[in-house]
């Protein structure tokens with residue numbers, strides 16, 4: 467089975483459409499979103515409508531969790547709360563109903579899909595976990611590969627039963643060892659924080675265990691204009707050009 471795994475689209479319709487265009491001819495069997503489909507970007511409603519129209523399976527991100535239960539809003543900083551309130555005001559009843567029925571995790575083809583950290587957290591960041599906790603999670607996992615998002619940065623964590631290795635992959639192909647367990651961070655489609663502007667996502671072939679990391683260019687200037695016009699805090703527009711950290715800019719066409 468060939469899967470495309472997308473995460474943290476964050477209401478960025480231009481980035482999402484560029485990713486869908488990039489995978490259109492790849493004979494992908496299943497597209498899965500790891501959540502945070504909404505918030506920060508200007509098109510939360512349009513993104514959810516397109517996910518539903520394409521019948522893309524999703525799990526709950528922390529942004530969907532806040533829409534589902536307002537008590538979760540306290541987790542967010544005030545600027546993020548402002549952006550999320552604007553996103554929520556856009557959502558139709560049908561989109562809210564769709565969000566309310568999303569699961570915290572999915573298991574498909576022997577793979578686990580969750581927003582933050584296995585087994586089922588939408589809020590926990592991988593970087594908050596010390597090495598012994600990561601190993602514990604990998605050891606306890608029934609699945610050999612778990613896909614996560616949430617940090618908006620690509621990552622591969624592998625464990626061979628004794629040694630844990632972490633590295634941030636660039637675009638390219640990676641052969642996963644059948645004897646190792648993995649946590650793969652799919653990065654972010656619509657709000658990358660990895661120092662480059664391209665929309666990030668991954669492909670995975672369960673037959674060959676080949677992981678492909680992709681970054682596609684999209685017209686982020688258009689998204690920036692829409693963010694500013696919608697009254698969403700400007701930092702979410704500025705970030706799109708630089709992937710958060712200006713010192714790490716690698717260009718905009720990866």
Ligand SMILES: [Fe+2]
Nearest residue numbers: 474502527616
């Ligand atoms: Fe996110």
